Amino acid sequence: MTDAEIISLVNDSLVEEFELENSAMVSEAEIFDDLGLDSLDIVDMVVVLEGSLGIKIRDDEGLREIRTLGDIHRFILQKKRETEAAS
């Protein structure tokens, strides 16, 4: 998958599972303030992203630093690269 395809897959998964608006899915959207997610949603977000991308996400620094949708994209692309490098 290209980076663009991964980003598109992440956005589609979040739109569907969290009932978000497609138009809100811009990189600078704050996940708590703009997308309306809260800290309780983080576990479900991890479940969704793990399921759709076949990666393992743990409570590392990167996850805690996520503030915007763009942060999620960067975090996932990084994870994806680590996973591929490991395999």
Added chain:
Amino acid sequence: MKYDYLVIGAGISGLSSALLLARFGFKVAVVEQAVRPAPLIEGFVRNNVYFETGFHYAGGLEDGGVLDRNLRFLGIAGHLQKVAFDPLAYDTVVQPESGFKFSFPQGYEALGDVLRERFPTQRQAVGEYFERLQLVTRKLPYYHYHSQGALLSSGLSLLHDQNLAQVLDELAITGELRTLLQVHCLLHGSLPSEVPFAIHAGVVDGYYRSAHTFKGGGRALVTALVTVLNQCGVDFFCRHRVEEIELTAAGAIDGIRCTNGVRMQASGCLATLHPQALLKLLPDSVFRPVYRRRLAALEESPGAEIVFLRCERKRGSTLGVRCERQRGSTLGARSLQAHKFGGRNFFFLPGPGPGKGIFDLEIPLSERLLYLNFSGVGGSGGSDASDSDWEGGVTAILPAPYYESGRTVVSSAKYADEKRRTGELVRERIVSLLPELELGLEVECVATSKTLKRINASTRGSLYGVKHKVGQFNPAAKTRLAGLFLAGQATAAPGLLGAVTSALMAVGGIVGHDRVEALRGDI
């Protein structure tokens, strides 16, 4: 009457939650579908013998231990008399096929000594394993003082880091030693390759320190909780099955409606039922689809066949259960010594062949994992018998398939017949394993996964409800619906300690963990 909080479910989690909420000044009622509180734990009496159902023994009850402190905090310790299990052999593990046998003595030091002596080539690994167990419990919430661990932040790293098998692999623990360190998986119902190491540690650490029951068994525990709840002015509504958590037009909690039409008003709910049962009480729109799917997909712990046997002395029987009691320690703790079975558990393992896992249901009942609990024998635990009386109830538990509600309807006569055959088979197996019992052991009755489904209110009839498994995200205490909190073994861990911990986590979520810890620190 409008309550601050309605606690749904009067199991140990519900009763503990209600008690804590009352301590923090809330007006609380407990709503329970069964006839009496804590039907899983309270045991039953038949033909003058008490049988233990859901409470078999507890770890961490030594003075200052994790459970001891939490029961003091709940204010029920003074209503309970601790009875120590056999100090030298509280759990005995036997693999009949290979002749392997090992007894767990109480206390890390004693256990470490016997394990190192028995497995000299893995001496170092034993010490390292114990260190890792104790270290990881430091991260568990409400395990030590002021130990608000990672579980409260997101729970991801701690619970989804390593499973038990991975830790044993890292320490190169193999063979019979590995078998012994895995056997207590029966106490949480997840396989070594599934259970998060932190959860396994939180369960076994207490047992490695001490093993106790209470005088009067699980029933005494329930009585103590109900007594203190009554003193705190908490209301009970048994025979009330909650059908709906009612919401205001603005979507806030308004109260509950029961199947008998009774409505109760409250601004908050603390639900201790099975997470999947919770989903049916609220409109779909309350939770996100992803959360509902997550709860719906949670895997269950194993089902079980449970055989209750009456153990009694008969003329000429060699069953000698002689008790020597040591009195005088604080809280009236007593220890039982020099008897054969009273205050002991036995784990009979399936043969060592490949694939014979502890919860393997392919193995016939005659060879499957068999757990025997003698906490009620010899006047030790549940038995109210006098010190010289040898009678008591024995509980035998074997993993079994779930009860599927869709399964072909079996006539009650056929079901009764199945149970009778299970009972006889298990009795014969026990007698062949422990021949001393031959003359004094009778089957009283048999429970199945179907019974568990009813008593335990689990969706498929399992020993512990939802499983704890790496990669399976059990729900947290806090939910998206303001005022709705969850407690129960699914949110923390199984067992008495898990139930009480889940109550602390939920009430900590309501009043603030700092306030709970401050109060708990005063104990």
